[in-house]
Amino acid sequence: MLKMSIEEIKDNIYLKEKDWRYFQDTNCYAFALGLDIPEKHICKSAYQPGTIYAKASNISPITLWKLSVFERLVLDLKTLGISIEEIKKYETPICQRFGDLRYLSWSVLMFLSSYDFHFARINSNGKLFDKMGYDELPKKTSIRKLEKKGYQLVKIFSLYFFKAIEPEENLTSYFQRQKITKQHVK
DSSP states (O other): OOSHHHHHHTBBOOOOOOOOOOOGOHHHHHHTTTTTTTTHHHHHTTSSTTHHHHHHHHHHHHGTSOOHHHHHHHHHHHHHOOOEEEEOOHHHHHHHHOOOEEEEEEEEEEOOOSSSSEEEOOOTTTEEOOOOOOTTEEOOHHHHHHHTOOOOEEEEOOOOOOOOTTTTOOOOOOOHHHHHOOOGOO
16 A cells, blocks of 8 residues: 555656755666655555555555566556656657646656666756666766666656646746746757
8 A cells, every 4th residue: 555645646756866855765766757755655665666556556566576667667657647658769758849838747768687677867958867776866877887787778768747737826936836947848
């Protein structure tokens, strides 16, 4: 069972790598999804792909281990109400292409090695950032650096969801509060 509602989890999606607060309580998966929330506040092992889906559905996460990492990620995204679209390398996320700022969108790269999975996120200025494990802060990286560590790029995708705006807010104040700038929609 989840300790937070799906809406509470989505409300905490944060896409600024410089101000990542809970670096010791999150991993690359949490960083890629923008979940700057201590794992224990969601559920045990929340930052293992498929766990959010399993806990929200009241099934054992062990039943999902036959699925690929990507299939388990998709189940988590569906649970969170986040849409996914596979894209080409460094292609602009779908919602940014259409200029619809009511959608929060970002790009994620998925890597696999013989022993692990890894996720990285492309920030608003097109730079690739990742977070290794539970101990490191997010940092700028490159596909080449990750390949040298034994990871192989397997998928690039865009994530997006509709971000409701409170009725009393206008678009300008909402985007200022969210620190969304024009460079996010280039």
